[in-house]
Amino acid sequence: MAQKKTTFICQNCGSSHNQWMGQCNRCDHWNTIVEEKLRVSSKKTFAASSDHSAPRPIKEISLQETPRIALTEPELNRVTGGGLVPGSVILLGGEPGIGKSTLMLQLSMGFPKGPVLYVSGEESLEQVKLRADRISTGSAEVLLLPETDVELIADQLKKNKPGLCVVDSVQTLFSPELESAPGTVSQIRESAHRLIQIAKQLGVPVILIGHITKEGQLAGPKVLEHMVDVVLQFEGDRQHMYRLLRAQKNRFGSTSELGIYEMQGSGLHPVSDPSQIFTRPRDESLSGVGIGIGMEGARPLLIETQALVSTAVYGTPQRSTTGFDSRRLNMLLAVLEKRCGFHLGSRDVFLNIAGGLRVDDPALDLAVCSSVLSSSGDLPISLDIAFCSEVGLGGELRPVSRLDQRLMEASKMGFTEVVVSARSKLENPPKGLKLHTLKRVDEVAQLLFG
Ligand SMILES: [Zn+2]
Incomplete structure (x- = not known):
């Protein structure tokens, strides 16, 4: 039996409160606390994985290089620290309209280890196709999935076992386990959590696209940034021709690298000579x-x-x-x-x-x-x-x-x-x-x- 519960969650920092307040006492933001109905499922979401939980002597752990899937695109490769780590989850943040979807579609089409599952929760398949035709680089098999239910996405991931999964965007996802609306902190947290589980289980890298609010933060930012392995930031003025990609957090590499792109009609082109x-x-x-x-x-x-x-x-x-x-x-x-x-x-x-x-x-x-x-x-x-x-x-x-x-x-x-x-x-x-x-x-x- 499912048990119903109501809680008050700050949409900025993700903290939960027993009652509604005008100002969050954790992050001091005003009017960010929203009542969310949670349905706490009786079935356990964490399956105990017995084979991973046994302790191992530190001496026996070999220090091999983290395996990576090198990307064909030099700037992304540099910023991620040499490619994507299987099973890792990457959050790509940026303002709406900055070119996150274009960048991820480009990455998908040139991904060396196909097929790529591209989940589009915002745009129709025709819109994605139009953009793909404009870019038209790379020959990877890209499977488009118009879906926002995270359980159905998880099913498709298990079924297709792709080399990469891109979710555009994490704010559109919802889990049927919860009653709150898509885009709320509890939905984002639960959906991301589910995808992280699947990513680790299947060894598939998953990229979550996240929109940044006007204040410059991802909706439910602290929650997501803690959960994922890598946080990338895509920025630049919409008036400027250039886009900058930087890592804010990277469990597998440095965060000091910068990728530079030029926005053109045919997509984003890496800038090889940035001093110019x-x-x-x-x-x-x-x-x-x-x-x-x-x-x-x-x-x-x-x-x-x-x-x-x-x-x-x-x-x-x-x-x-x-x-x-x-x-x-x-x-x-x-x-x-x-x-x-x-x-x-x-x-x-x-x-x-x-x-x-x-x-x-x-x-x-x-x-x-x-x-x-x-x-x-x-x-x-x-x-x-x-x-x-x-x-x-x-x-x-x-x-x-x-x-x-x-x-x-x-x-x-x-x-x-x-x-x-x-x-x-x-x-x-x-x-x-x-x-x-x-x-x-x-x-x-x-x-x-x-
Ligand atoms: Zn708060």
């Missing part, structure tokens, strides 16, 4: 632009920092940043003011990282300082110079990690001069690259603007 897209074609010099050499994961990347410094119209000067930490900018401005004598305190400063990128690499500090000084004096920086140094509170230039790799990238992209910290250890700088090894920010200003 985050900097302008270097044919005209503008004031307020400084090129820094950052790292995204293991990849060096040339990044254009743009600053606009103008006289404050109102009493309080404005400070505004896009893609850069605003507290870090304020610190750098204070350093320029106090240590180097540039009067920026009464001026508006706007800072933008080109291409919709978000960066937190301290090696970009000097590029930011330089673009601010360039805009402030309306003096363009030579197109041949890139910057690669952290700036300390005393105005001193500090060395950065993996300098050789960064310098190689600058050289490859056609820069002939790079400003680095005098304390940098240079092992093997690229030939033909002139290095300015300086100690302080004011020396950099002297070098650039005389």
Whole structure:
């Protein structure tokens, strides 16, 4: 006999409460608590698996490489840490319309170990087919399943034993065991739980597509992020042509890698030379632009920092940043003011990282300082110079990690001069690259603007 139960669940953090409240006392969000009817099934969902629960001596456990299914697509391969692990569950989050379905359909059609079961809970089969025709790459057998009942999906998984299963989206799923509506936290949690069980049981990798709410969180985010093995984030402005894929959590690899795609009519194309897209074609010099050499994961990347410094119209000067930490900018401005004598305190400063990128690499500090000084004096920086140094509170230039790799990238992209910290250890700088090894920010200003 099933037993009926009512509970109040926060749709933001997934915590359950005994009564309704206006504000969740766990995550402090307002109006997120919803009454959900749960039917607690009398049958056990966890079958005791006797063969897995016996303890084993640690010495006997061999450290083999995690087996992976390598993907044909280089960016996805990099971000997942070398391919998909059988039986793993991946959550792909992103705003609606950003291209999650396109990316997953592309992955499915090029998947090396078919067939692929593509569960579409949102779009009709015809819509998926239309998109597939537009992409038309890869030859994997893709089985489309228009279904939202997680038990029926589980049946199809058992029956077809696919090489991969994609669910678009996890918010449309429901379990007939529960009475609450699809999209509520308890439904998402239960459905995901069921699919994780099946994935482990059959050794099939499962990708769950999840939409992000306006606040930037997945519906029922904490619940799902804890349950799955890998959380991938697909982001980028809809106005921008580029999409960024990064791992927020990865039980099988690092989370520092970044995949970059260009959105075109025929689908998402991996960008093999990302430095090119985050900097302008270097044919005209503008004031307020400084090129820094950052790292995204293991990849060096040339990044254009743009600053606009103008006289404050109102009493309080404005400070505004896009893609850069605003507290870090304020610190750098204070350093320029106090240590180097540039009067920026009464001026508006706007800072933008080109291409919709978000960066937190301290090696970009000097590029930011330089673009601010360039805009402030309306003096363009030579197109041949890139910057690669952290700036300390005393105005001193500090060395950065993996300098050789960064310098190689600058050289490859056609820069002939790079400003680095005098304390940098240079092992093997690229030939033909002139290095300015300086100690302080004011020396950099002297070098650039005389
Ligand atoms: Zn909450």
